[in-house]
Amino acid sequence: MKRLINLSPAPATRMFIALLPFVLLLLVYIVASDARLEANPNDKLLPSFSQMGAAIDRMALEPSKRSGDYVFWVDTASSLKRLGMGVAIAASVGLAIGLLTGALPVINASMSPLLTVISLIPPLAILPVLFIIFGLGELSKVMLIVLGITPFIARDLQRRTQEIPSEQLVKAQTLGANTSQIMVRVLLPQLMPKLIDAVRLSMGAGWLFLIAAEAIASTDGLGYRIFLVRRYMSMDVILPYVAWITLLAFLFDWLLATLSRRLFPWNVQGGNS
Amino acid sequence: MIEVNNLGKSYDGNPVLERLNVNVKEGEFVTLVGASGCGKSTFLKMLLGTESPTSGELLLDGKPIADEPGPDRGIVFQQYSVFPHMTVLDNVMSAVGFAQRGLTGYLFGTKRKQARKDAEAMLNEVGLGHALQKYPHELSGGMKQRLAIAQALLGKPRILLLDEPFGALDPGIRADMHELVLRLWKEHKLTIFMVTHDIKEGFYLGTRLWVFDKVRQDPHAPQAFGATITYDLPVNSKARQPAAKTTAETIAPLLAEKAG
Ligand SMILES: Nc1ncnc2c1ncn2[C@@H]1O[C@H](COP(=O)(O)OP(=O)(O)OP(=O)(O)O)[C@@H](O)[C@H]1O
Numbered sequence: 001m002k003r004l005i006n007l008s009p010a011p012a013t014r015m016f017i018a019l020l021p022f023v024l025l026l027l028v029y030i031v032a033s034d035a036r037l038e039a040n041p042n043d044k045l046l047p048s049f050s051q052m053g054a055a056i057d058r059m060a061l062e063p064s065k066r067s068g069d070y071v072f073w074v075d076t077a078s079s080l081k082r083l084g085m086g087v088a089i090a091a092s093v094g095l096a097i098g099l100l101t102g103a104l105p106v107i108n109a110s111m112s113p114l115l116t117v118i119s120l121i122p123p124l125a126i127l128p129v130l131f132i133i134f135g136l137g138e139l140s141k142v143m144l145i146v147l148g149i150t151p152f153i154a155r156d157l158q159r160r161t162q163e164i165p166s167e168q169l170v171k172a173q174t175l176g177a178n179t180s181q182i183m184v185r186v187l188l189p190q191l192m193p194k195l196i197d198a199v200r201l202s203m204g205a206g207w208l209f210l211i212a213a214e215a216i217a218s219t220d221g222l223g224y225r226i227f228l229v230r231r232y233m234s235m236d237v238i239l240p241y242v243a244w245i246t247l248l249a250f251l252f253d254w255l256l257a258t259l260s261r262r263l264f265p266w267n268v269q270g271g272n273s
Numbered sequence: 274m275i276e277v278n279n280l281g282k283s284y285d286g287n288p289v290l291e292r293l294n295v296n297v298k299e300g301e302f303v304t305l306v307g308a309s310g311c312g313k314s315t316f317l318k319m320l321l322g323t324e325s326p327t328s329g330e331l332l333l334d335g336k337p338i339a340d341e342p343g344p345d346r347g348i349v350f351q352q353y354s355v356f357p358h359m360t361v362l363d364n365v366m367s368a369v370g371f372a373q374r375g376l377t378g379y380l381f382g383t384k385r386k387q388a389r390k391d392a393e394a395m396l397n398e399v400g401l402g403h404a405l406q407k408y409p410h411e412l413s414g415g416m417k418q419r420l421a422i423a424q425a426l427l428g429k430p431r432i433l434l435l436d437e438p439f440g441a442l443d444p445g446i447r448a449d450m451h452e453l454v455l456r457l458w459k460e461h462k463l464t465i466f467m468v469t470h471d472i473k474e475g476f477y478l479g480t481r482l483w484v485f486d487k488v489r490q491d492p493h494a495p496q497a498f499g500a501t502i503t504y505d506l507p508v509n510s511k512a513r514q515p516a517a518k519t520t521a522e523t524i525a526p527l528l529a530e531k532a533g
């Protein structure tokens with residue numbers, strides 16, 4: 001018998017034991033939901049899958065009676081727009097700060113302490129400030145996401161920049177490169193896959209800030225909807241929405257990982273040469 | 274061309290090198306040997322400009338050597354010398370881009386075509402003509418070093434600094450690399466400084482071999498004194514190999530004793 005740390009499952013077994021927990025959870029849910037609905041057909045806590053299907057049918061496939069919108073898709077579009085803008089801005093600003101502070105000691109000396117302090121501010125605590133400054137519109141929600149994840153991305157990329165072997169910088173200088181050439185051609189390209197990694201890691205926080213902002217001040221969005229229907233204990237809406245958000249999060253993560261692999265074939269483990 | 278006057282270097286008050294006095298003419302091939310930690314790389318770094326002398330002078334053409342790396346001094350490190358995100362061809366072409374002014378160092382149009390031609394010629398010369406579109410992580414250790422040399426040479430340096438460039442290669446490949454370096458040294462009329470741990474290599478390649486060692490020793494304070502050049506041996510290039518063997522045999526025990 002091999003030691004446990006040397007024991008890795010065969011591909012087929014791996015698939016099976018990966019799916020097993022999901023199937024088990026699903027079974028537990030179905031059994032529990034059936035039991036509760038049997039006792040009380042009006043129970044709201046654990047809706048059956050047909051109830052959830054009906055709720056989604058209503059929200060995604062039929063226009064709303066009040067506004068004529070397909071609520072589910074409008075919510076999705078608004079949320080993704082906010083999240084996309086927030087993450088895109090955070091990624092650009094974070095990349096710029098990370099590159100500049102990582103590459104230029106002078107800028108690092110003046111920016112690093114500030115960056116550290118800003119990263120320690122809990123973003124949700126200043127949400128009211130954002131509402132006061134930027135109003136209750138889209139901008140304050142996007143700003144919350146930006147403020148929430150930029151410091152992480154900036155500090156991560158700063159460290160990644162400093163991790164690039166100094167031999168490469170020396171080499172570029174011996175070939176006659178000036179500072180901006182080194183930043184554009186040596187550092188920046190090597191940071192791009194690290195930026196994607198940093199964005200993947202900060203997507204979870206991005207969703208958190210998005211939903212928080214939507215829950216507090218919004219008229220549409222996935223987070224808004226979940227908090228709205230909570231008043232009616234509509235678990236049949238909440239659960240599919242949560243599943244949908246999870247699926248979207250999974251898809252983005254997969255997309256970013258694939259993009260990184262396609263665009264940066266040189267970015268392999270231990271590929272520093 | 275290079276003048277070293279009473280040069281000394283210490284880190285945090287601990288001398289590493291002291292009282293170096295030596296002159297090097299254009300076109301010499303100097304090999305540096307010595308026990309580990311005696312300051313060979315430090316000397317190379319001062320030539321490179323990433324470290325500056327604590328005392329004495331290091332002159333290039335009569336002027337103190339620049340205190341940052343520049344295009345007159347090329348370098349090949351033992352590793353991390355090439356850009357991992359560029360193909361072999363781009364790595365070498367980048368030398369041309371970096372040599373011109375501008376914010377990005379990207380090349381366009383006829384300049385790009387010319388650079389590509391030059392880069393391909395240089396890569397053929399070092400035997401990498403078949404691997405133009407590969408990334409460094411797809412190359413063997415020897416191929417990576419060939420690439421690093423090609424890249425350094427396209428920067429057209431006067432002085433080439435090599436810090437144990439073949440330390441990680443196995444003997445068969447080393448022999449090929451020796452022929453390559455000797456050929457390029459003659460063709461491009463370079464002045465070369467090469468650190469090596471292999472004394473035979475030092476004798477075989479160089480026109481001049483320096484042995485770094487401590488002349489003064491204090492058994493109670495091993496850090497008290499720095500190393501200097503204890504032997505400065507001319508190597509006869511015509512009788513290169515036979516001469517090398519005999520001298521190598523006399524020197525080797527000396528070094529082994531210090532290193533051990
Ligand atoms: N940045 C530094 N700060 C402090 N001490 C240093 C620094 N760089 C080198 N040293 C010290 O200087 C001495 C010489 O180092 P150096 O790298 O020049 O040795 P070397 O002769 O190249 O050795 P090796 O053959 O192992 O490469 C060592 O004792 C080392 O600890």
Ligand SMILES: [Mg+2]
Pocket residue numbers: 313314315436468
């Ligand atoms: Mg060394």
